[in-house]
Amino acid sequence: MEMNFFMEDVRRFVIENFLFGEARQLDEGTSFLESGIVDSTGILELVCFIESSYGITVEDEELVPENLDNLRNIDLYLRRKLGDAPGGSASKSGSPAPV
Numbered sequence: 001m002e003m004n005f006f007m008e009d010v011r012r013f014v015i016e017n018f019l020f021g022e023a024r025q026l027d028e029g030t031s032f033l034e035s036g037i038v039d040s041t042g043i044l045e046l047v048c049f050i051e052s053s054y055g056i057t058v059e060d061e062e063l064v065p066e067n068l069d070n071l072r073n074i075d076l077y078l079r080r081k082l083g084d085a086p087g088g089s090a091s092k093s094g095s096p097a098p099v
Contacts, residue, residue: 007075013049014071018042028072033065043068050074056081 007028015023018037032038038046046068047058056078058068067077 004075006078007071009053010046010050010074011071013046014038017045017049026071028075029070031065031069033069046074050078054078054082 051058067073
């Protein structure tokens with residue numbers, strides 16, 4: 001899988017759904033919550049996007065800022081979850097779930 005695939009995919013989703021097409025200073029480390037880009041309801045929308053796009057389930061204990069509060073954290077979380085990073089487990093069946 002390409003190095004920044006997850007990050008760019010999630011970046012597009014955030015820009016389209018929360019920034020209304022304006023990419024204003026959305027760096028890979030920008031905190032969604034601290035910067036006001038995403039609120040608690042938005043996190044649920046983001047989780048739904050991630051689950052449907054990658055065919056995974058985000059477990060309750062995984063709903064933490066260390067996994068979901070910025071593009072870099074989401075990218076690393078998805079790599080671990082999908083087995084594309086050192087220490088990752090192949091918990092994905094192979095292809096994304098149908099949308």
